[in-house]
Amino acid sequence: MNLNLLHISVFANFLAFVVIVFLPKTWVKRSVTVAVSFAGIGALASTILLFRQFSAPAPIEWVIPWLKWNSAQVNVGYYLDTLALVMLTSVCVISFLIQLYSVWYMNEDPAKKRFFGTITFFTWAMISFVVSVNLFASYLFWELIGLASYLLIGFWHEKASARAAAIKAFVMTRFGDLGFMAAVILLIIQVHNTDISFLITQAGSQLGQTQLLIIVGLIFLGVMGKSAQFPLYTWLPDAMEGPTPVSALIHSATMVAAGVFLLVRLFPLIELSSAGMHYICFIGGLSSLLTAILALLERDMKRILAYSTCSQLGFMVMAVGAGTWSGGMFHLLTHAFFKSMLFLLSGYFIFASHHSNDIFDMAKVPLKDKSKLMLALLWIGALALAGLFPLSGFMSKENIFGYLLEHHHYGIYSVALTISFLTAYYTSRMAFVVSRDGHHQMEHHTISKGLNIALRVPVTVLGLVTVAGVWVFFPWLKEFFQLHLELNREFWLNFGITTTVVLTGIGIAYLYFGRKTFSEKGWVGFVPGLDFLIAKKFYLDIFWNAVMQKGVYGLAKAGFWSEAHIVNAAVNNVGYACVRGGKAVTKLQAGEVQRYIVIAVLVIVAVVLYLTFRG
């Protein structure tokens, strides 16, 4: 029964994809129905599965052999323990809600069929990645996730920026993926088995410390690409070129979540390499800090959210690197819900401000033109992101802080506090600006009534989960994630510190953006050099562009040049030499009989002389 439910939740989206592919071109509406209903079935099945399987003692395993060679075998199938189950459910549910939302958002797009086809494919790939039984199979779906995100980011391919962003996303994540692939290959060579259950229980003991470090480093390279860690995060802000539901999906439960999930999945293996853990923690903290700073001055709402995603992912990675997989995973879960909600809301606000992404344009829209529900949800999401009690973001962040404090990682703790402060500041800046009452009169345009449900239901559900979800499931979550939320002295100390930091951030944001007069830059303008660095995006984009332009295209030009001037020239010169030699020899065969006779006579004389003098 549970296996069947699992089949349903995994293949519902895939089935939708296949059906949509084979539907006739003109059946646009039906393809939308198919996608949403199948995704709904998947979400339902996975939720039932969550309740049935959550506290089950043994994980579901279901295996078919896929490829075999002399020394190793690769299987595909399911390995569904509680970790995967939680992730599976959240992916299914969030994806379903986002597809529902897309019905509203993509209403007027002619290429809806393609959109829903790709998004169901995307969801399927992510789900399969999550429940995959084997690291190699994980890699397969990992790549498919990359492909699907490429297709979705470049969905509006008429825009040059969308095309560029799509390629950037694919190539940069692929760069990381190859690290993953190398890691898989090394694992097969070293331990001959890449089953997840084997890797997290026995593989570590068969590997030396150096091998382990290399493998962990390579796997983390993949995570860096997928989960947008320094220095590979630059694709993520650009990925905003895709439709907003896609951003919501990429930034919450799929794509970027895959990286963190992989780290958590392999945590027992990674944990064994302390150097690797330090490295992961460092990179996570660095990316979190850098992207949080980048978000400070950003005006594009979607980009603010994108940077916040980077920052939060870095936060999770840092937590995992510091040693708490549960901290990273729990934050990933809560983050998935409120971040997808925020993105969906950004879609609404962009719509409301006549397709401008700029938050200061949204500020110009009169308050009466903005839906109260949406504003309320925006604040809920923002505060959850900031980590304010009693929202879900608070719980997951508090959990990490608690762990750090408990294990005396004070350095990391202070970095995390800084990030938390910055996050509180920029998210509330965004919320303050967006919810301003503007006077800019624009012609009123209505969102069609029937579709309003498709807009309201998903965000409301996500908002409810953000507010209450953690509390409803608290006992389970506490047990499974071993939350560091005992009501003791450390907890209250920690609670005090973090709440103070968050409130300070919100307060500063209020000072600059909440009152009648407001500045655009806030306090950042007073820090010398910071706005310059932010404008330059820490030179990372410039660096990667140089790698692409000077490095790859330069080498390509060099290759082309050598092809023309060395390889081909050599061949051609051999040819020309033959032709010239031939021309030279044809002089002997010019058709002039007398020349032939001279040659013939000379040869005969030579032969005769040779024969005479030979002996």
Next chain:
Amino acid sequence: MPLSIGDLIFVCFVGITFAGAIMAVSLKNIFHNALSLALTLLGTAGIFVFLHCEFLGLMQILIYAGAISIAIIFAVMLSPPLSLKPKKRSVTKVLVSLSVSTLTFVTLAYIFIRTPWPISANADAGDFSATHIGEILISRYAFAFELISIVLLVAILGALVIAHEEPGDRRLDPEISLEDERWAS
């Protein structure tokens, strides 16, 4: 070694032959060449006599000097353009030809002189008579004899056929002509 009368006469004939040969290849006028050829043939006929081949010498005069060279002379005379003076000869060509033929001559002469020819002691004892030639020709060499007859016949017929001018000749092969500048240059 004193020179006998025979020697003098032999040298005379050789001189005639050489002079004719050299003129036959060196004079510019083709008519003069043909006449010089006849002279050479006559000289050669004399040399034949010294080789005890009087019959052959006679034949040489009759057939070669009498018929062949006359045929050439007729050909030259009958088609006027053939007797026109050719252009100046090119020096390089002359030098090349001279050096090639000199080289050939030196080689031949070296071989002829150096080789110990197996000369029979009584070289002049055999039967040189035309009767003997005739006997052998129609016995041992009968087949070759018949063959050469056929060759001659075919040659005569062939010559007739080739030289026979058909009215539509030019039309048949228009592109092979010197006027065509594609290959005249």
Next chain:
Amino acid sequence: MIYNQLTPYLLVSAVLFCAGLYGIIERRSLIGILIAAELILNAANINFLAFGRFMDVDKAIGQIYAIFVIGLAAAEVAVGLSIVIMIHRKFKSINVEKLVKLKG
């Protein structure tokens, strides 16, 4: 007694041969070449007869060969001349340097 030795004859024939060779190589006119070819044939004839006289063979054989050569020469001249006339008729030239279709 020069005329009773083999070598002088051979040398004479060599001179004739080389003169013919010179002619064949140097002459532009087809008829000139034909004439030079006759010289070479004569050189051959002298050789046949000379060897026929001085070697230990049937004395008729050298002569018979010479007769054949003369016969062939006659045929050659007949055909050669007719070809020359034909070529002249078609190409308006009997200059061998111009009768070239192969292009190197």
Next chain:
Amino acid sequence: MKFPILTTILLAPITAMILIMLVKETQTKLIKTLALVGSGISFVLSAYLVCTFDFQHPSFQWTEQFFTVPGWGIQFLLAVDGLSIPLLLLTSIIMVSGVLVTQRLTFRVKEYFALLLFLVSGAYGVLLSMDMFFFFLFYEVAVIPMFLLVNVWGSGNKVYAANKLTLYLLAGSALVLFGFFILYFKSGLYSFDLKALLDGNIHFDAGTQKWLFILFLIGFGTLAATWPFHSWSPDGYASAPTAASMLHAAVLKTLGAYGILRVAIPLFPEGAKYWQPLMLALGTINILYAAFCVIAQKDLKYIVGYSCVSHMGVVMLGIGTLTQTGFNGAMFQMFSHGIMVALLFACVGYVYDTKHTRNIEELGGLFKEMPRLSIFFILAGLTALGLPGLSGFVAEFLVIYSTYTVSPIYGTLALAGLVLSAIYILRVVKRAFWGVPAGVVSVGKGHGHDQGPILAGEDLNWSMSIPNYLLFSFLLVLGIYPKLFTDFVMQTTALLLKGF
């Protein structure tokens, strides 16, 4: 006597060719049907062979022997084993799709199909004959028709391309012929019988093995477009008509690699070991160098041509590992690459026929105009960049895996090739297929004769996309379930290593 399947496979295209030559020039429908039937018979039969093939049995099966030339050691001996049977199937698939793709040809249809059938019969012959004499004979038969196909039906700088291609391949085959003669004498068998040679436990001394191996490596490597002997291939494919470049890129190139696996590896294990670093280096250079070259190209056919060279580098790398997994990967890559490159060429050919330009800067927005075609191109491109779920990934994974077992440095470099392939494929997709339709139907330089009237923006119709579906289905099925393929070659590739 059992039905001579292999001979029928070989003779079907030849018979069709002869029949086509007897048909009147104007009956193009009949000619196309004949060509389709001829190649279809081979296809059905080789599919039957694949189905009934006993893949547990490592050695030759279905042996057929018709005549021998006594005293010369020549015999007409046909057989298949795990190495040749996938390539046999590949050849027949490509041929059928090549014929189906060439629907719109109007110029000298009769000669075109006759030559194409001749070409493919050469390819069948190489794969089937287990006698070096006939091997070489068919090898030449497969090389020569391409000269005419490029010269008469080609486009662009076709005379140069045709000369280059033919001369290059003949030079390579001269080395092979030389090697065959040396084998004939040195083996002591005085026979061209390849099967006897392979089965006969003949051992050459190490010195001989070294230079014979390099001889065959260069000879066959030229046909497999190994750097630096690759430059015939992009030029040739850029100029060749669609079906010819499909066949050539898919089948003939793999014949080169097949030759190395068939002759050089099992006969000269010592030589192979000695030259292993060279093979690894050449394979890696092939992958990276050609990939960089693709990035700088603008012509769609050149792009496909160079990517083809790059993918052959993977084959060479797989062979160079001298491991069974590497050989499996190389075989897998040959098959998958063949199908993929044929699909790419079919798409590019259609684009060129329709838009009369292949310059990606003049194209654009093809996805809007011809969605079906674009999807096929993109899917084939995704195979080229090694996307899981499509067959290219499995092949590249197997090869890179086995390279890692031999030399991690080369393995890493080959992995870098995957990033490059992603860059170049996506670049093409971005420039030519995405975006707004360019709308300009400019007529490029150098027309081929295979251009019909301008059919601006018309998508593939159903009948035209049959070959694309056929080809793509193989990419998909093998990508999803690669065991189907590896089971076939497993036993035979193990046998290749018995001398090591």
